[in-house]
Amino acid sequence: MASDKSYKITISNNKTEKEGIDFLISEDPKFLNPDAESRKVIMALLELDSKFKRAFDLILIEGHYNQESLIDLHKNDRITLVELKTTKKFLPNNPKGFFFGATENEFAIAKKLGNKYKFCFVSLHENSKSYCLLTLSELNSRIQNKRIQYQINLKR
Numbered sequence: 001m002a003s004d005k006s007y008k009i010t011i012s013n014n015k016t017e018k019e020g021i022d023f024l025i026s027e028d029p030k031f032l033n034p035d036a037e038s039r040k041v042i043m044a045l046l047e048l049d050s051k052f053k054r055a056f057d058l059i060l061i062e063g064h065y066n067q068e069s070l071i072d073l074h075k076n077d078r079i080t081l082v083e084l085k086t087t088k089k090f091l092p093n094n095p096k097g098f099f100f101g102a103t104e105n106e107f108a109i110a111k112k113l114g115n116k117y118k119f120c121f122v123s124l125h126e127n128s129k130s131y132c133l134l135t136l137s138e139l140n141s142r143i144q145n146k147r148i149q150y151q152i153n154l155k156r
Helices: 004-027 036-045 104-116 136-142
Strands: 058-061 079-087 117-123 130-134
Touching (some): 004 117, 036 079, 104 117, 104 136
Antiparallel strands (some): 058 079, 117 130
């Protein structure tokens, strides 16, 4: 069972991510938030293993905007998956100074999809509200330090 502290942190992180999604959708109409069924269609179009279903938060589809009620998906070459990394830290030069966690799956799918997968760094601080999209190669060129941390569940 999770401790009270870890539960509160999870809730806070989920709330911050939701705020990041809301900010992006209101700031830039190109960001789309797919529902569960749309995610399945996208995964099939891009021929992605189900292990990647949690490796993206939003999508971009060339020529489409979030005011549309229905988007017909046929051409997978126009779909870009977007993984959000959100903070409330003051970052006047976003993403410079950003600290975040990423999963092995996020890096694997980014490598597989190339320019069709982007990390989106969102600062929600009132004095530095902004976002920055980076491909894996752009991200790799900016990484100062990178370490592996294991998340472990023990048997009951």
